[in-house]
Amino acid sequence: MFDTDTAHRPTNECLKITEVLARVGDKWSILVIGRLGDRSMRFNELRRSVEGVSQRMLTLTLRGLERDGLITRTVTSSIPPRVDYELTGLGRSLLVPVEQLARWAQEHRPTVEIARREFDLKMTADTV
Amino acid sequence: MFDTDTAHRPTNECLKITEVLARVGDKWSILVIGRLGDRSMRFNELRRSVEGVSQRMLTLTLRGLERDGLITRTVTSSIPPRVDYELTGLGRSLLVPVEQLARWAQEHRPTVEIARREFDLKMTADTV
């Protein structure tokens, strides 16, 4: 999979896709994209909303998303200055599969947590 | 989003989901899951297939996936020993949204790359 043909060309497409997924896979990116799904937001508004993200990481994440054309950054030169972030069309299109993934996570989280506990129990049992 | 209600409880569900997504977001996990989508595979078979993954990382990735109940690990004690990895039902269910994400990446990769180049050009232009 991750390829159109079943012959499975090893690296060609796959690596490129990985590169793109690297952005999505990033912890903060998904959360930020999720927050911007409803409406555009300002920097500190996002900062408070995501909660747990440091200023540095939020900045870097936003830069990355902007670089990939997933969000726009509009500066309003006023005092105090104002910067709004908003999903682009591309960003909104990404929202669709991301939401599906989120739904999967939400739906199967209990199952995963049970599996984790079972696994951890077996491990400690083996060690002891 | 990432929440059932629009009231957006900040941390409760969201953090848990992030925790689950952490596994999916992992670079190797997605690729391994993708490989196992078709059929079960042995360790070194996977190692060659994924291509780029180190032995250590493949081991860690497989442990994580097994811990989360996404794959099974069946040992056949023979000489040489044989270990097969296979997707569980849960793992296969995850394959669905992951494939959608992969499709998105495949479909929009050119757009993203163009955006990146444009962005980088603007940056260097500003710096110079």
Add this chain to the structure above:
DNA sequence: CCGGATCCGCCCGGATACTG
């Protein structure tokens, strides 16, 4: 209010060597 710049701890992840 929105960042950039810097310092630095820490963990990820590769390389290597060794077991069953």
Add this chain to the structure above:
DNA sequence: CAGTATCCGGGCGGATCCGG
């Protein structure tokens, strides 16, 4: 073949201070 153990360098990410 399928790992575990160990070492270690690079980069991620937090904290802090400063600038517009």
